[in-house]
Amino acid sequence: MPIVTLPFAELVDRFGPVPDGVELDVWDVEGPYDRPDDVAITLLPFYFAGRHRWQFVHDLPNLRLLQLPSAGYEHALPHAPAHAQVANGRGIHDDETAELAVGLALTSLREIHTFQADRTAGVWDVRTTRSLADRRVTVVGYGAIGVAIATRFEAMRCDVTVVARTAREQDGRHVHAFGDLPDLAGRTDVLVLITPLTDETEHLVDADLLAALPDGALVVNVARGRVVDTDALVAELERGRLSAALDVTDPEPLPAGHPLWSTPNTVLTPHVGGNTDLSVPRTLELVRRQVSALAAGHPFANVVHG
Numbered sequence: 001m002p003i004v005t006l007p008f009a010e011l012v013d014r015f016g017p018v019p020d021g022v023e024l025d026v027w028d029v030e031g032p033y034d035r036p037d038d039v040a041i042t043l044l045p046f047y048f049a050g051r052h053r054w055q056f057v058h059d060l061p062n063l064r065l066l067q068l069p070s071a072g073y074e075h076a077l078p079h080a081p082a083h084a085q086v087a088n089g090r091g092i093h094d095d096e097t098a099e100l101a102v103g104l105a106l107t108s109l110r111e112i113h114t115f116q117a118d119r120t121a122g123v124w125d126v127r128t129t130r131s132l133a134d135r136r137v138t139v140v141g142y143g144a145i146g147v148a149i150a151t152r153f154e155a156m157r158c159d160v161t162v163v164a165r166t167a168r169e170q171d172g173r174h175v176h177a178f179g180d181l182p183d184l185a186g187r188t189d190v191l192v193l194i195t196p197l198t199d200e201t202e203h204l205v206d207a208d209l210l211a212a213l214p215d216g217a218l219v220v221n222v223a224r225g226r227v228v229d230t231d232a233l234v235a236e237l238e239r240g241r242l243s244a245a246l247d248v249t250d251p252e253p254l255p256a257g258h259p260l261w262s263t264p265n266t267v268l269t270p271h272v273g274g275n276t277d278l279s280v281p282r283t284l285e286l287v288r289r290q291v292s293a294l295a296a297g298h299p300f301a302n303v304v305h306g
């Protein structure tokens with residue numbers, strides 16, 4: 001009987017009915033699984049670091065699907081066994097990450113973080129801040145999360161431009177190519193990054209692109225830290241020319257003493273874009289679909305490799 005392993009007992013308890021001929025089991029990938037020949041689908045733990053534990057996944061000779069709980073998959077592809085398909089968590093974190101992107105922008109522009117610091121200090125300082133409405137927002141990355149982000153910024157009455165690897169028409173929007181970014185930067189007030197990390201997107205936002213942004217522009221990164229040249233961003237922040245609102249950094253976790261702990265005009269959250277109370281139910285929705293596909297002999301969803 002094919003086994004589907006889930007990393008936490010809570011997921012098994014909340015899964016609901018299982019198709020005939022399929023078994024659920026708990027396996028956190030912290031050690032070898034005791035019935036390796038029977039595992040057909042494995043859901044990795046959230047933010048699975050792997051390291052030596054990847055060997056336990058390779059020891060599953062009949063694994064058909066390695067399911068990731070994250071939209072990003074660059075961390076898994078170099079280690080995934082060749083005989084299994086890999087699926088990402090597209091759809092799980094769309095709403096969560098889009099909410100955070102807008103929240104980070106609002107926190108920075110409306111200076112919510114500094115008002116909270118004033119509260120701690122017992123200071124009542126009424127001052128004018130910047131509105132998000134009417135800002136020119138460029139969203140870099142136009143997958144499912146990018147669509148969710150663009151839609152929310154439009155609802156906030158922003159002028160939204162979207163950019164992806166290739167130019168196209170989608171959802172009634174013109175999608176610009178990465179090559180258009182240098183021209184778009186000069187008319188961007190808020191640059192939102194949600195593109196996957198690939199060889200093409202590593203340091204996509206480099207010193208030249210940052211320099212092309214107008215004075216006072218805001219960089220919001222909910223993608224991966226290495227999409228931005230951190231040293232170049234730090235230089236712009238220390239000059240006070242740009243602002244940043246970051247959920248991801250390079251390196252990550254951010255080590256003690258790193259300049260981003262103390263740069264001005266900076267809002268920082270510790271990679272929590274997909275970490276809300278929606279994560280578990282949305283993950284279960286996707287895994288239920290994959291298990292149904294397994295039982296019916298249908299193709300898996302969200303396959304990114306294999």
